[in-house]
Amino acid sequence: MCKAVVSDLDGTLLNEEHKVSPFTKETIELLLEKGIKFYIATGRGYVGAKEIMDEIGLKIPLITSNGARIVDENGREIYVNNIEQKYVDKIFSIDYKSFDKGIILNGFSGNHWYVTEDARDYFYAQKPNRKQYPEQIEQNDFEKLAFTKIFFLGEDHDELLELENEIRKAVGDGNISLLFANEGSLEVFSANCNKAKAAEVLLERDGLTLKDAVSF
Numbered sequence: 001m002c003k004a005v006v007s008d009l010d011g012t013l014l015n016e017e018h019k020v021s022p023f024t025k026e027t028i029e030l031l032l033e034k035g036i037k038f039y040i041a042t043g044r045g046y047v048g049a050k051e052i053m054d055e056i057g058l059k060i061p062l063i064t065s066n067g068a069r070i071v072d073e074n075g076r077e078i079y080v081n082n083i084e085q086k087y088v089d090k091i092f093s094i095d096y097k098s099f100d101k102g103i104i105l106n107g108f109s110g111n112h113w114y115v116t117e118d119a120r121d122y123f124y125a126q127k128p129n130r131k132q133y134p135e136q137i138e139q140n141d142f143e144k145l146a147f148t149k150i151f152f153l154g155e156d157h158d159e160l161l162e163l164e165n166e167i168r169k170a171v172g173d174g175n176i177s178l179l180f181a182n183e184g185s186l187e188v189f190s191a192n193c194n195k196a197k198a199a200e201v202l203l204e205r206d207g208l209t210l211k212d213a214v215s216f
Contacts, residue, residue: 004037004206004213006063006199009044009052012216018127020055026085028056039063039202041195041215043181045108045149046071047132065108066177067198068148068189077110079201081193087174091188092143094166096152100159104132105142106151117141124155150188157183 007013013019031038041063043048050063050071059073070079096103104122106115114141115134155159157180164178164186177191200210 002036002212002214004039004203004207005031006039006041006215008195008216009040009042009049013040014052020052025056028058028060031152032058037203037206037208037213039199041067041199042185043149045113046111046112050075051132059064061202063195063198063202065148065174066169066187066189066193067195069108070195070198071111078205079171079198081190082148083176083188083190084152084174085146087171087176088143088147088150090170090174092169094163094170096163099163099166100154101155103152103163105139105150107142107145107147108173109145109147114142114145119153140159143148148189148193152179152186152188154184154186160184160186208210 010018013020013024028038029042037158039061040049040052043066044064046062046064048136049064052191052196053060053062061073062071063069064071068081069077071192072078091161096105104117106113113134114137116137116139118136123130152160154161160180161174167178167188175191177185177189196210196215199215203209
C-alpha cells in the first residue's frame, strides 16, 4: 500500500473552476485518517498554493514553483532552490519589451509574488474571479530579489518564443530551465529543481522514499 500521495493542482486536484470539490476534500481527509501523507506539488507560488490548502481546511506541506521551494505544514521554509543570481542578471539585461510591449514580467520570491507594472487588466481578463494578485514594485527593486521562478506573460506566443531564444543565448549553458506553462506564460527556474526531487526531500523527512509514494 502507498504511504504518501503527491498531487499537482491545476488540471489535477482542482476541478474546472480551479476549486477543491467536496469529494476531493473528503478523499484527502480519508487518506490522512489512514496515516497516508498528502503533499501538494505545483508551479504556483506559495500564496496560490496556500489558498488551496486553506480551501481544503487542512495543514499540508506545499511544494511550490515547480519544486524550487518547499514550505512545511506549519508555514516554515524547509527547502529552496533559487535561480543563481548571475543568470538572473543576464535575463534582466534583456530588453523583453522590445519583443512585445505587452509582455509582463513577474516572479516568485520567498512567500511573495511580484510584478513590475500595473497588469490587473491582464490578470483579471485571464481569471475574472481571481483572489490573488501580485504586488507591484519598481523594476529596480524587483531586480534585487532572489527568485524561485521568473515568468513572462504575453498574448503573442511567437513573440514569447523569440524571447525564449534570446534568454537561451544570453544564459548559454547556464543552469536554468525554460518552459511554457501555456502559450502565454514563459517560465524560468533552476534546471536542477523539479517536483519529484522536492517530493523526495519531503518523503525523506517523513522516513519514506519515492517508492512509497504515488503522484498525480
